[in-house]
Amino acid sequence: MADARAALLCLTVLAAATVPASTAYAGDGPRTWRVGPGRELAVPSQAAAVARDGDTVLIDPGTYSGDAATWTQDDLTLRGDGGRAHLRADGRDAQGKAIWVIAGDRVTVDRVELSGAAVPDRNGAGIRHEGTDLTVTRSWFHDNQMGILTGADPESDVVVTRSRFFRNGAGDGLSHSLYVGAVRSLSVSGSWFSDVDRGHHVKSRAARTTVVANRISDGDSTASYSIDLPDGGRSLVAGNVVVQGPRSENSALVSYGAEGLTQPSQRLWVVNNTFVNRRSTGTFVAVAGGSVVRLRNNLLVGPGDLASGRARARANLRVGLGSFVAPGREDFRLRASARAVDRGRTVPRRWRARWEHVAPTGLVRRPTVGPTDLGAFERR
Template identity: 70%
Template sequence: MRDKTTPVAAPLVTGLCLAALTVTGLPAAVATASAPADQAPRTWRVGPDRALTTPSEAAAVAGDGDRVLIDAGTYVGDVAVWTQDDLTLRGDGGRAHLQAGGNNAQGKAIWVVAGDRTRVDRIELSGATVPDGNGAGIRQEGDDLTVTRSWFHHNQNGILTGAAPDSDVVVRRSRFFRNGAGDGYTHHLYVGAVRSLTVTGSWLWGADVGHELKSRAARNTIVGNRISDRDGTASYSVDLPNGGRSLVAGNVVVQGPRSENSTLVSYGAEGLTHRSRQLWVVHNTFVNRRPTGTFVSLAAGSRAHLRNNLLVGPGDLTTLAGAEARGNRRVGAGGFVRPGADDFRLRAGSPAIDRAVRVPRRWRPRWEYAHPTRQVRRRAVGRPDLGAHERR
């Protein structure tokens, strides 16, 4: 599958207050440019009843290390470029909803994040579309991005990052739904060739043709999430096209009946270009609601370890003959709490209880998903259970 990773830049939308523009109509103390390097970080407050009424106005005045607290509410048509380093962007009093409303920054996204070490918390971004079809809620161009408690929906891409070999991307307790342009090139979460990606405690569902999660990172840690097509047409649930040192553990992964690809997890489909070809797929609950499928597709040369996974529905465990596979078990839907609602916690008497084989400590899932978008410590009493959840 081809991907458009470097969209052609379109002209900046006019009439918007972006980081490169000067704020007008504000008190002098507020409209001053970013603070000198020796000045302590500032906190900027944004809201309809404040001096800074939109996030783009804060983008024009904030400095490195500052905090931007955005009042909960909906901001329609406001887009921004953030160039500062060590910046915190946080919804205050609830999620701040940035609704594109037909606008975009630099032909790329609602927010273009060009600074390094940015933290985004309790932000909702929706409706990002651009002429080349590769628009994103967040387009990450700097190094290091941490996103927590945030929502991305009805965008062409949820989050899209470029290639940055020294960058670490972390997503925790966030939701991605109804993203994708329906062309197969756009995804909920599309991470380029960065150093590492970590996704935990998050809920990804209903991608439009594209993948629920796609990562070209050299290291991937995907632990304790719910990844479900539901009624969507997503392709792969998890796509790691270039390999890399990867852990896929403690996830509930549900392939829906309308999925356009019968594989749930794909590793190395576009060539094992990373130095490490090691993949651990452990303690997941995989559900296939198509008539056929493959739970884990592996490129030749993969060093894969598949242990303690529960398989629900038809399909082959893997495509690679000789892959190390232990403790995986196919079960029916009757041993789960509410499988029709994607709740695959174990019922008493499940054949998955106390059946796990040994997994090296460094590859065990430390967390399990708690709906919605939370994570709890996974603690086994005696021998661990199979699948994504310990019976409590």
């Protein structure tokens, strides 16, 4: 019996020795892998080679140059630990697609920065998602040909929150900051999109799209649509600040059904947004024929038509920059004297603007103080 116990102890020690010292080993359950300079796993791609389903990869802050990886595990968490971990492409990619190709299901990416993705096909992404279900929080995507690019999985739900996208796009009009294929749903909230090169900030072919409490601003870039929903779908655009710059190459801020209403639902609600057009002409919401579009409680700044196509519009108001606290800094909170205060109409509960954007990347509950104000912010 003693010999058997000794043999078992020896096997246990040998098994533990195969696990890097940088790993918190948890028997047969999920494991936590620690990555960073000076650790046994120095770069994230080394963790991708040893992690298994359900594991967590904690990446030390810092810049990981030229390290690309394919993640095949399900139920994986990839997190910058103590700050953002910066994955800078520097000419490298995984499978000719992205800095990170995520092929596993139900993956969470938190506090990671991905930049510089470029491939010959001109669709090099920070993240190329090929699995089912992806959640991205507190992450940055910049100077890529694509920020995030997903496949077409009708069972997949994609969530992006409290993240930042800037200076993405290959300059060909076909690459975008966030491009989601024909998935089941996309939810984008509390995020900041800016300065895309001839592409769209948000393009979604999802059956259901929710874009809530974001700041979407062209700056001086040659962006196209701020929000493009080319196939229709059941969609809510609520509580956003959307600023179209003077060099935008498309006159519409929001586009719905431009490539054909192929989704089963053709219903769009556009509620309590602040839309700013800095071009000389434009259309705030471009609508394809055959869709059911309702525009409620939006503020319009600058020239242009409220909508093209058929839309049911109520309580939308055109105002000047004097209505806002500091429009030069893109602070579009209302002044007490603004005509937009207490002018809103009631919206069905399902379609209400429940959240407000907090700069730079955050969101808070929109307060309910008497009658609803127009625009993206409720006057406190």
